[in-house]
């Protein structure tokens with residue numbers, strides 16, 4: 001068994017494919033016997049590995065198949081039943097799902113596995129993979145060879161236990177002091193105020209019109225939102241976007257088109273952070289800190305592959321500067337500072353105004369921007385360097401301006417913040433921003449009316465309940481003190497007046513309700529109610 005640690009882009013795929021083919025070739029497998037199982041964390045990586053294996057497998061008359069998310073589970077099961085498979089490449093989640101459906105059949109199909117390869121192995125120590133790994137390992141023989149491959153292997157021996165290694169040899173292909181990043185990769189950072197991040201990112205790209213650039217954002221919603229924004233700001237550049245919620249064919253098509261472009265800009269989540277082998281990316285930009293510091297080298301390692309030169313840049317807000325020395329000490333990655341002189345606070349404000357106009361043009365983008373900001377904050381709250389770059393220290397108002405928010409969303413993570421009143425709430429009436437898509441807009445009206453109706457019915461029901469309670473109380477009070485000649489008359493007059501006022505209110509609510517049902521409610525009336 002081996003644990004291989006070798007820089008990004010240094011050829012780990014071939015390093016396990018070639019010996020595997022040799023071993024399988026000598027094993028004289030039965031037609032439908034799986035001799036090797038390769039696990040990889042993403043469907044793109046699985047298909048990339050299959051593409052590397054295919055030429056060898058055809059030559060040696062071996063069959064290679066893949067099962068990943070995004071495919072139909074019953075199709076996967078049918079393939080196991082009907083197809084000959086000698087080499088299986090899988091994402092652990094999907095293989096786990098199939099085992100849950102057909103454990104006996106899968107265990108039978110994999111009883112001949114002689115080689116287990118786990119690519120990007122350190123990812124599999126994450127909690128969400130634990131059950132999957134345990135179940136998968138229970139279906140393959142213990143008497144096998146196991147190889148773990150990654151640019152950043154786990155640091156604790158115990159973390160290797162989950163893989164069932166026996167007498168594993170450590171193989172470290174390290175260059176200089178950092179064994180994860182290739183020596184041809186230059187790592188940079190630019191310090192910028194939180195509210196200028198988007199402007200600095202755009203300016204940096206604009207200054208490199210002939211370069212192929214990959215930008216990492218923290219979440220699917222950020223990718224979708226900034227794709228809409230960049231479409232209108234980088235009009236002369238081919239623009240691509242991938243994230244976990246895209247369909248397989250869309251993701252594959254976007255990655256292929258980006259690979260074939262000469263100066264394309266790809267906006268992506270970490271779905272492209274590991275293993276993806278696009279050989280001529282010139283710049284990798286990270287909009288914010290990665291969720292795990294070990295992911296930094298994998299993201300940056302999408303460039304400078306196979307001995308080529310490459311550059312990586314991370315946008316560091318002023319309050320995040322401690323991250324630079326953290327990377328140096330913890331990940332052995334030295335960052336050199338660069339400036340983006342063409343980005344100024346005036347340009348950032350102009351961009352913010354432009355982004356606001358884009359949101360006002362389509363409610364869908366307005367809502368996407370808010371969701372993107374919320375998921376950015378949620379992921380920032382969970383990153384593994386929160387001791388040195390905590391959410392409390394983050395300039396949230398500045399970041400909200402980088403997202404050009406019109407309103408600051410209410411969220412649990414920001415509930416204790418005292419500085420949110422510094423946010424310049426736009427005076428644009430957001431309830432009047434329409435969807436660009438007429439169908440969505442028509443539906444919005446209905447949804448709004450249903451919401452108002454529900455709101456008024458709830459209010460009317462609450463009011464009715466309160467009045468009944470009040471009446472019961474009055475009745476009880478009336479019975480007990482009937483005989484007492486006191487100011488009861490005055491109290492009765494007051495109660496009568498209250499009752500008639502309440503009846504007017506009730507009439508008013510019912511009148512409102514009727515107007516809504518007839519769709520006659522004015523904007524002012526809706527606002528008054530709300």
Ligand SMILES: Nc1ncnc2c1ncn2[C@@H]1O[C@H](COP(=O)(O)OP(=O)(O)OP(=O)(O)O)[C@@H](O)[C@H]1O
Nearest residue numbers: 007008009010011012013014151275277301305306
């Ligand atoms: N011996 C070699 N000669 C020439 N090119 C090679 C050689 N070995 C690998 N390559 C090429 O180097 C590139 C990077 O290889 P690969 O994707 O396996 O890197 P990796 O170490 O797995 O990177 P990552 O850590 O990002 O997954 C690929 O395009 C591959 O074809």
